Amino acid sequence: MAELKKEQEPVDATPNVSGVESVDAATEAEAVAAIDAPVSQGEPILQVRNLVKHFPLTQGILFKKQIGAVKAVDGISFDLYAGETLGIVGESGCGKSTVAKLLMTLERATAGEVFYKGQDITKLTGRALKAVRRNIQMVFQDPYTSLNPRMTVGDIIGEPFDIHPEVAPKGDRRRRVQELLDVVGLNPEYINRYPHQFSGGQRQRIGIARGLALNPEIIICDEPVSALDVSVQAQVINLMEKLQDEFNLSYVFIAHDLSIVRHISDRVGVMYLGKMAEIGTDTQIYDHPTHPYTQALLSAVPVPDPSAREGRERIILTGDVPSPANPPSGCRFRTRCWKAEDRCATEEPLLAIPERFVSASTPAAHESACHFAEEKDVVHAA
Amino acid sequence: MTTIDKTAHVPAPRESVSGDGPLLDVRDLHVEFHTRDGVAKAVNGVNYTVSAGETLAVLGESGSGKSVTAQTIMGILDMPPGKITQGEILFRGQDMLKMSNEERRKIRGSKIAMIFQDALSSLNPVLTVGYQLGEMFRVHQGLSRKDAKAKSIELMDQVKIPAAAARISDYPHQFSGGMRQRIMIAMALALEPDLIIADEPTTALDVTVQAQVMDLLAELQREYNMGLILITHDLGVVADVADKIAVMYAGRIVETAPVGELYSRPAHPYTRGLLDSIPRLDQKGQELYAIKGLPPNLTRIPAGCAFSPRCPKAQDICRTDVPPLAPVTEQDGLELVGRGSACHFWKETIHG
Numbered sequence: 001m002a003e004l005k006k007e008q009e010p011v012d013a014t015p016n017v018s019g020v021e022s023v024d025a026a027t028e029a030e031a032v033a034a035i036d037a038p039v040s041q042g043e044p045i046l047q048v049r050n051l052v053k054h055f056p057l058t059q060g061i062l063f064k065k066q067i068g069a070v071k072a073v074d075g076i077s078f079d080l081y082a083g084e085t086l087g088i089v090g091e092s093g094c095g096k097s098t099v100a101k102l103l104m105t106l107e108r109a110t111a112g113e114v115f116y117k118g119q120d121i122t123k124l125t126g127r128a129l130k131a132v133r134r135n136i137q138m139v140f141q142d143p144y145t146s147l148n149p150r151m152t153v154g155d156i157i158g159e160p161f162d163i164h165p166e167v168a169p170k171g172d173r174r175r176r177v178q179e180l181l182d183v184v185g186l187n188p189e190y191i192n193r194y195p196h197q198f199s200g201g202q203r204q205r206i207g208i209a210r211g212l213a214l215n216p217e218i219i220i221c222d223e224p225v226s227a228l229d230v231s232v233q234a235q236v237i238n239l240m241e242k243l244q245d246e247f248n249l250s251y252v253f254i255a256h257d258l259s260i261v262r263h264i265s266d267r268v269g270v271m272y273l274g275k276m277a278e279i280g281t282d283t284q285i286y287d288h289p290t291h292p293y294t295q296a297l298l299s300a301v302p303v304p305d306p307s308a309r310e311g312r313e314r315i316i317l318t319g320d321v322p323s324p325a326n327p328p329s330g331c332r333f334r335t336r337c338w339k340a341e342d343r344c345a346t347e348e349p350l351l352a353i354p355e356r357f358v359s360a361s362t363p364a365a366h367e368s369a370c371h372f373a374e375e376k377d378v379v380h381a382a
Numbered sequence: 383m384t385t386i387d388k389t390a391h392v393p394a395p396r397e398s399v400s401g402d403g404p405l406l407d408v409r410d411l412h413v414e415f416h417t418r419d420g421v422a423k424a425v426n427g428v429n430y431t432v433s434a435g436e437t438l439a440v441l442g443e444s445g446s447g448k449s450v451t452a453q454t455i456m457g458i459l460d461m462p463p464g465k466i467t468q469g470e471i472l473f474r475g476q477d478m479l480k481m482s483n484e485e486r487r488k489i490r491g492s493k494i495a496m497i498f499q500d501a502l503s504s505l506n507p508v509l510t511v512g513y514q515l516g517e518m519f520r521v522h523q524g525l526s527r528k529d530a531k532a533k534s535i536e537l538m539d540q541v542k543i544p545a546a547a548a549r550i551s552d553y554p555h556q557f558s559g560g561m562r563q564r565i566m567i568a569m570a571l572a573l574e575p576d577l578i579i580a581d582e583p584t585t586a587l588d589v590t591v592q593a594q595v596m597d598l599l600a601e602l603q604r605e606y607n608m609g610l611i612l613i614t615h616d617l618g619v620v621a622d623v624a625d626k627i628a629v630m631y632a633g634r635i636v637e638t639a640p641v642g643e644l645y646s647r648p649a650h651p652y653t654r655g656l657l658d659s660i661p662r663l664d665q666k667g668q669e670l671y672a673i674k675g676l677p678p679n680l681t682r683i684p685a686g687c688a689f690s691p692r693c694p695k696a697q698d699i700c701r702t703d704v705p706p707l708a709p710v711t712e713q714d715g716l717e718l719v720g721r722g723s724a725c726h727f728w729k730e731t732i733h734g
Binding site for chain 1: 617662664674
């Protein structure tokens with residue numbers, strides 16, 4: 001189903017592909033109008049195409065010259081559909097958080113496009129960019145450092161209204177903030193308290209309330225529960241699912257905890273060293289993984305069930321993730337892969353449905369970037 | 383390069399070797415902190431034992447007192463503000479709390495060693511790892527620099543750091559997270575201690591690296607027949623390596639059980655809640671069960687059972703009487719070895 005949609009994707013239909021600098025007021029207004037238009041359920045709301053972000057490595061103080069680049073994100077493509085949750089998993093340093101920043105346009109992409117309702121947000125400026133930013137919000141990982149300790153909860157949640165005053169008129173803001181507190185399950189009377197008066201789970205709720213303030217369509221969650229205790233994690237996850245139904249939100253859920261990602265996601269993408277290794281629905285990825293990295297990652301997850309550990313196959317990878325400044329040639333996973341052959345060093349595998357599965361209607365027929373893709377169940381006990 | 387093995391990593395069931403009692407016996411330990419907001423009772427009567435070759439997992443959320451207990455055993459608790467008000471810590475039958483500082487120093491490192499959570503902040507950034515590893519040998523065994531260096535290289539080999547001889551003069555920041563944790567493990571192992579306390583050893587690591595480090599730890603433990611106290615909040619890690627589990631809540635042990643038993647039949651509502659609140663990797667669940675409320679403030683622990691305000695089964699008695707850690711039995715009264723639950727209603731919890 002995902003494939004069909006991709007073929008019809010209207011890449012050329014973008015109104016302002018060329019020359020952002022010369023965007024006149026008319027096209028900008030057009031862009032804003034397009035951004036504010038609603039998207040129906042199941043349509044792609046965000047289309048990422050060959051997104052690249054390289055951070056330059058420089059040498060010298062006065063005469064800086066570039067000696068290389070950290071290839072944090074190196075050509076990834078995916079779609080986010082309205083109302084769904086796309087999970088992105090991977091080890092630290094694989095570029096997950098950089099993807100989040102690129103989607104938020106907190107970082108400018110080196111190359112590639114991010115289409116939000118047909119507008120390439122990597123090239124937008126001015127009013128149109130502001131409109132996009134209102135519709136894409138973020139929830140951060142660490143609820144202890146992402147809230148300003150000198151601001152009250154009311155100021156923190158109300159701050160987005162200062163930048164986008166059209167969402168809530170001045171006199172109405174306090175009521176809106178209290179409403180938001182209520183929505184995330186906090187007492188609206190806490191509006192004048194400071195962040196240090198709250199526990200970790202409550203702080204994350206404040207962060208979520210801030211993310212919701214501008215009625216966004218997409219929320220990017222970068223490790224939203226990894227700093228929380230197990231019993232509190234479940235509360236926050238349940239809240240996020242409830243809010244998704246209530247406000248018809250689309251989530252990009254970035255995390256390293258594979259069990260939580262499975263729980264919340266409709267589709268999952270697995271990243272390795274700046275590339276997407278495999279992407280598919282949660283069942284396709286977790287029950288029918290075809291990429292060796294996904295298999296290794298899944299098999300390494302400790303399962304809280306001692307009876308299951310006997311029957312599970314464990315693939316223990318050796319070594320560490322190579323440096324993104326100097327990634328291996330060909331397939332980036334080949335240095336740690338047990339299937340690697342000469343071909344892997346020379347020919348880069350593309351993210352596509354593996355040939356052997358193309359015509360078959362099995363759950364293994366999903367996009368996987370491996371020359372030797374092969375289905376293997378590593379999650380369930382044999 | 384990569385090893386695929388079925389169950390080969392799973393530690394074989396260990397037998398307790400020493401006939402004369404456990405290695406470590408913590409009895410009725412109480413620790414409190416005097417703060418501006420009042421007295422925080424971090425540990426309120428903890429009892430546990432560890433034998434040689436055995437792995438005890440201490441499971442709990444932040445603020446449950448699991449790390450404070452470990453620091454007290456290790457003798458590295460900050461005093462003040464910390465204060466041990468009651469209890470004994472017997473190491474091979476001797477109460478460590480009654481020892482002089484000099485005696486404790488001799489035990490620390492050579493008999494009991496600790497692995498910390500954050501390897502980057504536990505290692506000294508301005509000294510080479512070789513120097514820091516060698517320090518153990520120079521200080522405790524009086525070896526020369528040259529001999530200490532040779533020993534350090536040997537240790538780094540043992541924890542499977544590639545090209546150990548070449549990397550001995552590197553600084554901590556030149557190693558990756560997993561490698562740094564290996565260096566921490568090497569340091570703890572240096573003097574072949576009888577007991578290792580690992581405080582969240584893999585929390586900061588990625589799952590693939592976590593699996594490597596836990597395997598290494600289990601392998602070395604088997605090799606040296608050490609006792610291991612594994613402190614963690616991760617129910618998954620515990621299931622893989624522990625022999626027995628102690629679940630802590632608000633400074634008390636609320637349930638003890640052999641590892642398999644705890645997961646299949648929890649006897650305390652808190653344990654059950656924890657198990658129900660984690661999503662599963664192998665199946666997609668419905669809405670997660672969430673324990674309502676928050677862990678208590680340690681300066682104001684609720685009367686009676688500390689879990690009662692969050693407990694779905696709480697009755698009046700729970701709010702007045704502190705439940706003791708009672709032995710858990712089968713329905714017909716048959717004793718279940720090593721099981722205990724601090725709940726007035728453990729029978730209902732375990733048997734339906």
